[in-house]
Amino acid sequence: MTQTFSSTGHDSFVGTPRNRVDGPAKVTGLAKYAGEFTAADLAHGYVVSSAIARGRISAIDTAAAEAVPGVIKVLTHENRSRTAWLDYNYQDAVAPPGSPFRALYDDKIAFSGQPVALVVAEDFETARHAATLVKVAYEAEEPKTSADAVRAFAYDPPKKRAGIKPPPKPWGDADAAYDAAPIKLQNEYRLAVEHHNPMEPHASTVVYEGDGKYTVYDKVQGVSNSHNYLAAVFGLKKDDVRVLNPYLGGGFGSGLRPQYQLFLAMLAARDLERSVRVVLTRDQMWSFTYRPDAIQTVSLGSGEDGQLQALRHDAIGVTSHYEDYQEVVVNWSGVLYKCDNVALTYKIAQLDTASPGDMRAPGAVTGVFAIETAMDELAHEAGLDPIALRLRNFSEADATSEDKPFGSKALKACFTQGAERFGWAKRTPAPRSMREGHELVGWGMATGVWESMMQQSSAHAILSADGKLEVGNSTGDIGTGTYTILTQIAADTLGLPMEDVTTKLGDTRLPEAPVAGGSWTAASSGTAVMKACRNVGEQVFKLARAMEGSPLANVDFDRVSFANGRIAVAGDDSRSVALVDVLKAAGVETVEATESAGPDKDFASQYEAYTHSAVFVEVRVDEELGQIRLTRVVSAVAAGKILNPKTARSQILGGVVMGIGSALHEESMMDHRLGRFMNHNLGEYHVPANADIYDIDVIFVDEEDKANPLGVKGLGEIGIVGTAAAVANAVFHATGKRIRHLPITIDKVLG
Known part of the structure; x- marks a missing residue:
């Protein structure tokens, strides 16, 4: 087992609230940040984005752009240098199986907003203006960008994504047990597509140091990924490239992989033998990496006492045509609840979009919303308190992983302490039974879970x-x-x-x-x-x-x-x-x-490690207008040793706010005729603002864990998982209306 070490004889910094040193x-x-570093010979690149979602470029005219004073070069698939190994099937540490997107590779269009040219000029304004003068003619084909349109073509990925557990084999007979169960529930659950929208846009500054050497500043969540990418794709010696990113203005997963601006900046820098910066616009950040839609069906069968007798969780996720993006969506149901008859399935279907990307708690936000909403429905049907139902079906081991026990699981303490802080005992169970003035008051709760890795x-x-x-x-x-x-x-x-x-x-x-x-x-x-x-x-x-x-x-x-x-x-x-x-x-x-x-292999061979939480939410719904105010949240988290309660609390606050966004606000709206996201700006894509957030109370439940020498579990994801389900359950309690397709908007409340 792992040995722990800590110094003694002085007041410890670990475990105490400390201000950020940065x-x-x-x-x-x-x-x-990546787009703020400069060089004496710095040129600026501006991306020209495709106007169609599927088809090919039939002609591209760059003459007018190249005639603008200050324009250095316009790079397209027709004239880009062969210095790039564009046929190299590079796989980074977090990439799904397939062939990563190659910018300016050929005339084919795989998704709307795909880069079709890069205008390089002496200054940003000139590059931006000249980009409007590039004329592109297309042969367009009808795109398929709706999961509903391709669900019949869903398939089991032939190659599994590294680090992503596929669903386990079924155990028992879920279908027969469901048919025989006294209480049966079967419903479909959906989340809208969401985009990461970090404050800092994606940017890369490639500084040419001479003699084939480069210093690169990239917006990325791991410089090793960008370093390996540049070396592999451009055939560079690793010692000739240094990648830095000392600060990041948010990522939420959008920076796990190198994005296409890095390739374009290095392509131009090598071609011109000078420094080049490429910064994507907010609009262009809608052209890649998003939380994907998933069509989920949850089927629960139980006895009159709420004891689960059958559990099915089936999901169809989406991916691009060039990669098999996968995430863990359905396994959480088997992790959270004990049941003798379980079937979990996950398939994917191809769309004419860019590959989805990991977005804060990928898969768990999606799958836990479905199972935790379904469990709330079962509690209502069985006449049980939602906490009592969860305790009745509480799992002491991970059924999706050979029934290995959890190294630690203080979830029951999360339920107890969260409920006490929230005042859950004062809840009246009947929907529409609590009100204040013209507002219906609803209290909902849900469980959160995330891998401790x-x-x-x-x-x-x-x-x-x-x-x-x-x-x-x-x-x-x-x-x-x-x-x-x-x-x-x-x-x-x-x-x-x-x-x-x-x-x-x-x-x-x-x-x-x-x-x-x-x-x-x-x-x-x-x-x-x-x-x-x-x-x-x-x-x-x-x-x-x-x-x-x-x-x-x-x-x-x-x-x-x-x-x-x-x-x-x-x-x-x-x-x-x-x-x-x-x-x-x-x-x-x-x-x-x-x-x-x-990782401690001895520990991993005997135990499974997860972070858990219990989320309690109060909503107030205007009975006539259908407007929702989310007035209180209590998030009780069991995450092992808390290194810094101040930064830890901040992580949970941010996760909860993002979960509120999933529940009530965020929705990337696609025009399926064009295959394009239409609300591609922060004016029309709604994220929670200060006026949307009231009181958020965070509790860290005592928990000892031996999965690693520090005894810690991660906090970046757990704050968001389960929050959306708690909100949806609270809305049901307030209104009596069960909304299974997020976000919950006024039209759905009133409709």
Whole structure:
């Protein structure tokens, strides 16, 4: 089993609320993002997007654009250089099976908004103007962009996506048990397509350093992905390309993969042998990576007591024609509830769109909405409190994974503490039974669940003679607080003040770490940083023991503690020595270490690890207007050790707000005749604003977990999972109307 380590003898930073160490740089404007880095020879690229969703380019005329003063070149599929290995079937760390999209590859159009040209000019305004002068003629074909239109062509993916568990084989006989069950429910559930819409647009700045070498600043959640992509696709030596992304203005999964602006910027930079920046417009960010629609059917059969006798969860997801995008949609039903007769199926169907992409808690937002709404319906039919129904069908082991028990599962405490904080006991069960003035009041709840994962990760630690410590690796901080928690871990491990620790991230010259996603960063990079600092501590300890008259002579390492910049015999501060004095006496300028950490195979062979939550929601619905106000949320989360309650709470708040968006606001509206998303801006695509958000109360339930040395579980995803179902269940309780197709809008409430 995994061994844990923490320094003792001083007040711990880990587990206490701390301000973000990167906060001052962000609020003062010192933090620079991918589209803000510059170079003396910087040119600007502007993407020309396709006007059709399916077909081919029959002609492209760039003469007028090229005649504009300041235009350097217009790149198209007809004149782009052959320096790019466009036939290279590159697979990055998070890509689905298939052939990744290749910009400017040929005359074929695979989706609306596909880049068909790149105008490169001396300044952005000139490039943007010239782009309007590029004339493109198309031979258009009728696109299929609706899941309903292709559901009959759904198929089981021939190659499974790495890291995505396929549905388990059925157990028992779900169909027969359903037919025999006293209570039967079968309904279809849908979520609208959603787009990530991070504040920072996707951008890449390629700085040409001369002699075939490049420094690249890319909007990406893991610089290693972009680094590997550029090396593979352009045939570059990895040492000739350095990729950085020190700050990210939100990603939500849209930056897990390199997007097409990176390819175009490098293509132009290599062709022109000068620096090039390409920034996508908000409109163009609707042309790729979105949370896909899924047609879901949930069938529940139970006894009169609400005990599940049959559970079916069937889903049809969508993908592009060039990749088999997959996510875990139906498995959550088998994870959450114990039932002897279960069938879970997941298929995909191809659309004339870009490939969908992982969007915060991919698959779980979709699938948990369906099962948690269905369970609320079953509670109503069986006359049970929704919490009581969930406890009656509570799972102590993961039935989708050989019935392995959970390493920890404090979900019952989430139910108890969340219900108490919310005042759930005062709820009257009948729909439309609670009101205040002209508003119907509804209380709903749901369960949240997300995998607790750890990936292979490396990190370095460098202690300098002045007592300053640097730690870091290539992962990114996507706004979650990674800079801060790694600083806390490092400071605790070597007993230093946080202000004496500097954390560096988002640079391919740092030790390699996984992309920032999946809620695995704290466990993965945090453990690697802790191990690297421990290694440094062991080296310094050996130097300290070798000092003349050392107070640590004949003391073993496991009997010392690190605190206040000193090494001391545990429990005897009089026998101590300052770290700076140790390095000075040894005559060394730095003590360094690089360590790696990965999943505990022994633990994984015996247990499954998940983060859980219970979400409670209050809505108030205007009885005449159908307008919904979401006035209260309580989210009780069991996520192992909380490294920083302040940044952790922020993650849950953000996830809850995003879940409210799924439930009540967000909907990418497609004109299926054109195959184009029509509300491709933040004026028409509704996200929750300040006026939509009232009180959100976050509870962190005590939970001990041994899946990793830090005892942590990720928080990036769990805040959103289950929130939409809780909202929908509250709307039903308020109005008596069950709405199974999100978002819940006024027309659906009144219709």
